[in-house]
Amino acid sequence: MTLAGRTALVTGGGGPLGSAFALALAKAGARVILVGRNGQALAEAAAKVGDAAHTAVCDVSDPAAVRVLAAELADEDVSLLVNNAGVAGPVRPLVDVEPDEWDDVFAVNVRGVYLMCRAFLPPMIAAGRGDVVNIASVSGKRPLLDRTPYTASKMALLGLTRTLAGEVGPRGVAVNSLSPGPVxxxxxxxxxxxxxxxxxxxxxxxxxxxxxxxxxxxxVEEDEVARALVAMLAMPALCGADIDLSAGMIAPA
Structure with missing residues (x-):
């Protein structure tokens, strides 16, 4: 497929998976804007992609920072939003997880997606076209012991995806999620x-x-997840769906 003429915004762009997404989207013809908190990591990821990649530093969990980002990109025709930013959180039983640790996970994994959608959906709705792909996880659909904050946040993201698809699908914007297994x-x-x-x-x-x-x-390998993202964009009827890419990790532990 071709994404020529489209501009994609990828959060968590400085990480390995964000970099893989950017490379795959650029190969498909898109102009890519990598967003993240670490400017150096963003620059390194953009260098792998080449001239099709640009960067913007932003903490997606910060409402003020997202507002600034949206203002800076007001002239960009962002028609593809990939909400990839996420944190793994603590690895320990729930009773040993501190409240601030719980909040840190939800701030990025759930509130960050909400803030980015809130900021970048209105132009897509006005244009009557666009795609949002939320990077969830198979861990939002099966037990993962000692990872309650992470699994709860990813389950919340699945609910956000399905409901938002119902809200904006009739306006021409497709919202889906991609749930990798362990990458x-x-x-x-x-x-x-x-x-x-x-x-x-x-x-x-x-x-x-x-x-x-x-x-x-x-x-699962990073390039497999990136290729799955591009494949999803080649299915125009896909909306409100979750694609499981977990090598079959769907049974309870």
Whole structure:
């Protein structure tokens, strides 16, 4: 498919998955704006993409920062919003999670999506066209022990997606979610190390145990998630849907 002539805004653009999204979207012809909190990480991600990528520093959990971002990009015809920014949160039982840790997860994973949609949907609605893809997680649909803040935030994101699709779909804007399973990379490496500390096993064993829960017995690769995003955009009738890309990790732990 081609995304020529479209401008995509990708939050969490400085991370590995955000960078993969940007590269795939640019290859499909889109102009990409990478948004995140770390300017250096954004610049490094943009360099991998080339001239099609631009950057903007913003904390999506901060209403004032999002308002400034929207004003700065007022002249851009953003017709594709990829809400990818997210934090993993603590790895421990719920009773040991502090309130501020819980709030930090929801501030980015849920409120950040709400703020970005609130800021960038009105021009799409006015134009009668656009796409919003929220990056959820298979963990919003199945138990993930010791990760209650994260799983609760991703389940909330699925509800946000379905309801928002009903609100703006009749106005020409499609809203969907993409739910990866465990994506190989720094975040999962961190989780495996923390799991190892809690259980006394090795990080390698924690990874094997986790991957064994998937039907395909493996983690998901970043480029697979990026290609799935582009494939979703090639399905114009897709709206209010959630695409599971988890290597079959759908059964309870």
């Amino acid at each position: 190989r990379g720094p975040r999962m490496d961190r989780n495996f190390r923390l799991t190892a500390e809690l259980t006394g096993c090795t990080a390698e064993q924690a990874e094997r145990d986790f991957a064994s829960r998937a039907a395909l017995g493996r983690l």
